[in-house]
Amino acid sequence: MGNDSGFMNRHYFLLRRLHSLSGILPIGVFLINHLLTNSTIAWGLVNSRASENVAPGTIEQVGEMTARRVGTFQHEVTFINEMPFLVLIEVTLWVSIAFHAILGVYFARTGKSNTARYAYQDNWRYSLQRLTGYIAIFYIFYHVATLRWGWTFMSPTDEPWSHSQAASTFSLALRGQAQGIGFGGILVSLFYFVGVTASVYHLANGLWTAAITWGLTISESAQRRWGYVCAGLGAGLMLMAWSSLIGFLLLDVNHARAVEADMHAAHGTHVETTLPVAEADH
């Protein structure tokens, strides 16, 4: 089968272990961090300092809770965007995800699911690990293409995502409208729900199997104990992922926009004011 498989065969062990490692570092660690950031749109409401930079008039208009949620989230996004070597981090992630996904598909194709005959829980775990990997490819591609590369033709809104108006533009990309949700928005939101759920499952189960791959867990009891840890982590991440989605679904885009404008005024950055959505949208 040509040179490719020759290269593959010669470096098989290394490629296998890099595949396993890349799922954890950097991809897995990034995913945890990313969900932590995004879920501030929900738990930001406990962050009483987040509304410090929002004008009292705006708070009166949008409410203290929205001010805190959008304020915390925008603060986090701004922090990330001011990180040095951000492009390097991004490229590392893209390369790692592409590497993991390509090899992942190759490895997934070497197996043949047999849950119909052997309907054991572990066997379902195995099949789901492959299925969620495939889902993650489509989901991550859509997520990056619409938000990072600005391919808004796949999005229910024409407005590209902007890191200076992170909450409002994402909420628009999710729902397609300033309040409530339309048909396209329902489809996109469902896709996000499935995609993010699949990704979290894949990471949690991947951490569990990686411990066997590297030989950290050997005995069945060690595997069970590590399984509780992974399940706990997975449950926590799932809560974060779902609360992020709910947070963005329950956001008034114009209110978020007002908070974001105040944040930038306080931060001293100039943001091109975007018109309220009702007028800007079509």
Place this chain on the structure above:
Amino acid sequence: MSSTEALREHEAQERKANRARAKAGRSVIFKIIRCDGPGKPSRWESFKVPVEPGSNVISCLKWIAANPVTIDGKQTTPPVWDSGCLEEVCGACTMVINGKVRQSCSCLIDEYAPLEGDTITLEPMSKFPVVRDLWVDRARLFNALKRVKAWVPIDSTYAQGAGPKESPEHQQTRYRLSECMSCGCCLEACPQYNIEEDESKWDESFIGAHAISQARLFNEHETGKRLKGERLEELSDKGGVGDCGNAQNCVKVCPKHIPLTESIGAMGRATTIHAIASFFTGKK
């Protein structure tokens, strides 16, 4: 109780319950996959077999071979199967019974088809080439044992004195692994183990849980250790322990209760250490 033991206990209880309600003097339908030879098409044939208390799948197959008439009265050839010990220690009679792989010699009809007219389906293992009917060729399974040099290298042409000492704990670990009878159940149930008829591809295709576990057994042997590096090299390469996808079906279907998933973890660890060591020392 571990989850694997719990699952086994649950399955044993089900079989026991069937045994308790088994009807005396009943007949059972055997649905068997027939195939006249390698590459030939296969077909189902059904037979009605009177069962006696204590009948097992092989005793029923013998009855069918003596009366090769299908349920619709059609005369056919006697079915062919493989067997040896008839006491679940050689592994030769392994086949897929009611959808799951196991030994046919130890498969009691009372536990699987307790009532009049109940059906038992017999299929050959799907991961090995069929020789005829229920008989498959397990050569690749044995080739895998050669790949990991599953033996103790010893020149027995002269006396070498006493061997190394062995602790009882260590011996207990190895004893469990040594019970493997090369039956192939772990391979049949494994989603990462696919049929490969092309012999030239055997050395690169997934080696299987049994061989991973045997590599561990002989690496743990005081004299067998001498080939440890070679075994770990083989397990690191394509088709080695890395190709396991951790579905853990193997450990659940192994009739000898061999802790296969522990062996997979142990060989994962050993190959990790081996790779780090050879990175820094340059030794294989």
